[in-house]
Amino acid sequence: MITQYLFYFLTFIAIFCALLVVFSKNPIYSALYLIITFFATAGQYFLLNAQFLAAVHIIVYAGAIMVLFIYVIMMLNLNKEVEPHKSNITKITATICGCVLGLVFVAALRDTDIAEVSEYSNPGIGLIEKLGNVLFGAYMVPFEISAILFLSAMVGAVFLSKKTIH
Amino acid sequence: MEIIKGVPITSYILLSSILFSIGALGVLYRRNALVIFMCIELMLNAVNLLLVAFSRQFNDSNAQVFVFFIMAVAAAEVSVGLAILMMIYRNTKTTDIDALNKLKY
Numbered sequence: 001m002i003t004q005y006l007f008y009f010l011t012f013i014a015i016f017c018a019l020l021v022v023f024s025k026n027p028i029y030s031a032l033y034l035i036i037t038f039f040a041t042a043g044q045y046f047l048l049n050a051q052f053l054a055a056v057h058i059i060v061y062a063g064a065i066m067v068l069f070i071y072v073i074m075m076l077n078l079n080k081e082v083e084p085h086k087s088n089i090t091k092i093t094a095t096i097c098g099c100v101l102g103l104v105f106v107a108a109l110r111d112t113d114i115a116e117v118s119e120y121s122n123p124g125i126g127l128i129e130k131l132g133n134v135l136f137g138a139y140m141v142p143f144e145i146s147a148i149l150f151l152s153a154m155v156g157a158v159f160l161s162k163k164t165i166h
Numbered sequence: 167m168e169i170i171k172g173v174p175i176t177s178y179i180l181l182s183s184i185l186f187s188i189g190a191l192g193v194l195y196r197r198n199a200l201v202i203f204m205c206i207e208l209m210l211n212a213v214n215l216l217l218v219a220f221s222r223q224f225n226d227s228n229a230q231v232f233v234f235f236i237m238a239v240a241a242a243e244v245s246v247g248l249a250i251l252m253m254i255y256r257n258t259k260t261t262d263i264d265a266l267n268k269l270k271y
């Protein structure tokens with residue numbers, strides 16, 4: 001079935017590029033591989049019938065957050081030469097800790113029973129019409145609070161990046 | 167609209183667990199503060215994917231609204247975090263987190 005193949009293809013890309021984000025020496029390569037991972041995740045959202053979230057994901061992550069990251073890499077002039085080196089013992093410990101964390105997740109979730117719900121009775125929940133009704137109905141107050149959060153984040157970013165005068 | 171027959175939820179749980187573990191591994195593995203930020207984004211992404219998968223499983227659009235809010239918080243977090251990173255770089259001339267060990271002693 002085509003969705004199965006698409007799922008495995010996107011999964012492979014996401015995991016491969018996520019590993020490359022961690023293990024690339026150069027921060028700009030990490031950022032570029034992270035963009036590929038975000039696009040693979042957006043593809044997964046499409047497969048999950050969440051079209052609006054897929055669009056928002058591409059706009060917010062690939063469009064705004066990664067541009068910010070790449071600008072900061074450019075302004076700090078980071079490259080392979082200035083990359084700090086970690087000792088081997090830290091690397092080995094980190095790898096073991098990450099693998100053990102993944103193992104615990106998989107082992108804990110392997111035997112759980114997922115409740116069988118009448119699936120796909122309402123495939124349109126990811127469309128903007130339904131989501132807009134929910135967002136401006138039950139979640140009206142959190143939506144406006146998130147606007148205040150953005151305003152304070154903007155003020156904070158401007159204040160922090162200002163040159164301080166002693 | 168055509169109904170897309172999907173992949174079982176356990177596959178999505180597995181994928182999210184692996185992505186989250188890779189993000190946690192990156193936070194422990196790297197010393198560059200910028201790459202640590204990217205790995206935090208990766209972990210947020212894994213949680214978002216799991217929420218969307220459960221939203222399909224239970225036919226509930228509330229989970230997708232929560233993903234929307236997580237994205238908003240992530241964007242705010244990145245803008246403030248990168249401003250802090252610029253400040254750190256201006257003061258210490260490095261993005262190495264091991265340079266910031268004054269609280270350790």
